[in-house]
Amino acid sequence: MINQNSHWTLMTVCVATLAGVAGCGDNSKSNNAEDQAVVAEESTQPVLGEPVAETSIHLPENDLASVLAEDFGTINSPEPLSGEALYDRHCSGCHNAGLGHPGTMMLEKRGFGDEAPLEQRAELPAEFVKQIVRQGLIEMPPFRSTDITDADLDRLADYLANN
Numbered sequence: 001m002i003n004q005n006s007h008w009t010l011m012t013v014c015v016a017t018l019a020g021v022a023g024c025g026d027n028s029k030s031n032n033a034e035d036q037a038v039v040a041e042e043s044t045q046p047v048l049g050e051p052v053a054e055t056s057i058h059l060p061e062n063d064l065a066s067v068l069a070e071d072f073g074t075i076n077s078p079e080p081l082s083g084e085a086l087y088d089r090h091c092s093g094c095h096n097a098g099l100g101h102p103g104t105m106m107l108e109k110r111g112f113g114d115e116a117p118l119e120q121r122a123e124l125p126a127e128f129v130k131q132i133v134r135q136g137l138i139e140m141p142p143f144r145s146t147d148i149t150d151a152d153l154d155r156l157a158d159y160l161a162n163n
Helices: 004-023 033-042 064-071 083-090 102-109 126-135 150-162
Strands: none
Touching: 083 150, 126 150
């Protein structure tokens, strides 16, 4: 943590540095309009006080918006994701079979054996899935309706119950 003296020392150094940078360069001022015009023509940098010319960017027919719409079309897709796609998106990282999936590993420790991976469960009621998803369980955090909507949760729970 910065103490009060260090804070003021740092502020003083910053102000002194900025003042030094502002004072750099050629301080001679020319009142001659011709000299200023020549400098402005030769410089590729905008001159302070001079208006900057407006530029327009002309994109090809496949402009950025349409390219993004093609690439991310599924975001605003009127078709909802399937229960399997929702499982892949929200659950598979923790609940797929094998090592490195903490949800499956925890269920194996609790005695579920071959049925530890959620997609391999013989009986997994949809209402139970919804309750666990919304409330969480042990290490599994709860998922809010902003994480997964109620409609998506219904499809996900149905997929797991009927898989």
